Amino acid sequence: MTQVDAKRRGQIQQAPENFLTQDAIADLNKNGMDDTRRGFMRNGFMAALGSAVGLSASVNALASSEGDPAILEKQVWQTTLGKNVATMPYGTPSIYEANLIRRESPGLTRVSAASVAFTPLQGLFGIITPNGLHFERQHQGWYNIDPEMHRLMVNGLVKHNRVFTMNDLMRLPSVSRIHFIECGANTGLEWGNVAVPTVQYTHGMLSCCEFTGVPLSVLLEECGADLKKGKYLLAEGGDGSGMTRTINLDDVLNDAIVAWGMNGEMLRPENGFPLRLVVPGVQGVSWVKWLRRLEVGDMPYATKDEAVHYNDLMPDGLARQYTSIQECKSVITTPSGGQQLLDKGFYNVSGLAWSGRGKVKRVDVSFDGGNNWRMARLETPVLTKALTRFNIDWVWDGSPAILQSRAIDETGYVQPPIKLLRDARGTRSIYHNNAIQSWKIDLNGEVSNVQVG
Ligand SMILES: Nc1nc2c(c(=O)[nH]1)N[C@H]1C(S)=C(S)[C@@H](COP(=O)(O)O)O[C@H]1N2
Numbered sequence: 001m002t003q004v005d006a007k008r009r010g011q012i013q014q015a016p017e018n019f020l021t022q023d024a025i026a027d028l029n030k031n032g033m034d035d036t037r038r039g040f041m042r043n044g045f046m047a048a049l050g051s052a053v054g055l056s057a058s059v060n061a062l063a064s065s066e067g068d069p070a071i072l073e074k075q076v077w078q079t080t081l082g083k084n085v086a087t088m089p090y091g092t093p094s095i096y097e098a099n100l101i102r103r104e105s106p107g108l109t110r111v112s113a114a115s116v117a118f119t120p121l122q123g124l125f126g127i128i129t130p131n132g133l134h135f136e137r138q139h140q141g142w143y144n145i146d147p148e149m150h151r152l153m154v155n156g157l158v159k160h161n162r163v164f165t166m167n168d169l170m171r172l173p174s175v176s177r178i179h180f181i182e183c184g185a186n187t188g189l190e191w192g193n194v195a196v197p198t199v200q201y202t203h204g205m206l207s208c209c210e211f212t213g214v215p216l217s218v219l220l221e222e223c224g225a226d227l228k229k230g231k232y233l234l235a236e237g238g239d240g241s242g243m244t245r246t247i248n249l250d251d252v253l254n255d256a257i258v259a260w261g262m263n264g265e266m267l268r269p270e271n272g273f274p275l276r277l278v279v280p281g282v283q284g285v286s287w288v289k290w291l292r293r294l295e296v297g298d299m300p301y302a303t304k305d306e307a308v309h310y311n312d313l314m315p316d317g318l319a320r321q322y323t324s325i326q327e328c329k330s331v332i333t334t335p336s337g338g339q340q341l342l343d344k345g346f347y348n349v350s351g352l353a354w355s356g357r358g359k360v361k362r363v364d365v366s367f368d369g370g371n372n373w374r375m376a377r378l379e380t381p382v383l384t385k386a387l388t389r390f391n392i393d394w395v396w397d398g399s400p401a402i403l404q405s406r407a408i409d410e411t412g413y414v415q416p417p418i419k420l421l422r423d424a425r426g427t428r429s430i431y432h433n434n435a436i437q438s439w440k441i442d443l444n445g446e447v448s449n450v451q452v453g
């Protein structure tokens, strides 16, 4: 294992990211993951983690400044020529950050080009997801679409059917707003009590960016949409998956964007270049990528992506449909599963909170599995339908602990414990699990995924 694999930040050691042995990965690929595998996952993970612990002993001792060559001796970068600016015309992260990448979960099978790659939440700061680390969910792979060949058609209950080129669209008045996007299936494995080991895999179908584009309301006005009769929008993607979703205009007319920009540059191809729908607060699947058509209608369209998929199977065998809004949720990202606290003492416990219904109002953190709660500090900016960063001071006394965060949004909605959610929704759902996440800290400082309450 190289230094890059087992990374240390402060007094927290990040486990090697390839936490499963080759045997375990082969087994998972063959047999998949189900609810009986929770124990297995943890064992495989801990076996892999064992190999990292040796290293932690050597990095554990704080370098004493006396005799420390890092401060006493001139380093090579102080005494030689650096690289020319022209060697890197488009910037990339430091090689020492090489383990911070999107990753596919070993327990989820990639079917042809249908795949998902998770954002490494454990390594990010603040609320913005860098473009290269935005999660990816493709129903049929991604494309490099020539923007000159891309068109957006608007039809249905509109006075004028229109076809826009990218140049037409980019002449219109634009806005830039920061919003989170979360796949409805994020944290889905927890329904079945499957303990995926890191926050990257429990919560990493989540990102937050500044999106730029023309407000949907402006575009619809431009086409003379009948918004008295037209309460729904059909959004269609240009990829081979035939992704089509009904959007409830009441939910999004105020803040939806037909977007081309992401964090100050054009969308990345894997995120929908050159055009995607941004529907703040609504589950990721409705953020249709490679957007090619919008139809205004007076009824939901019951497309395959909402009649067959993206339903919540309830305990009585019936399914919830059109459950679009991502309810208030939070998760502690540091410390989180797969990390190890190297010593007793002070920790800055940090995490993310969000709500599809507006702003986050408060986040409470528990260190004893939900018996006692303390209010965390919300860092600014606290924006509507965006990730909000929270921090809280903690002194670890070396005894086992269970860390949880509980978010409350401006509607007064409180993030539920997993038991409450299961009582209402059963265990057969895949989507919309916004339960409180628990991280257990062992005597030796190892952090693992557990379910409590
Ligand atoms: N055209 C199209 N749009 C799509 C998808 C897709 O496969 N094709 N995937 C959807 C799903 S399920 C999610 S969660 C989000 C993911 O967006 P991202 O890949 O930019 O993270 O895009 C949605 N939009």
Ligand SMILES: [Mo]
Pocket (backbone or CB within 6 Å): 137, 183, 184, 185, 284, 285
């Ligand atoms: Mo999704």
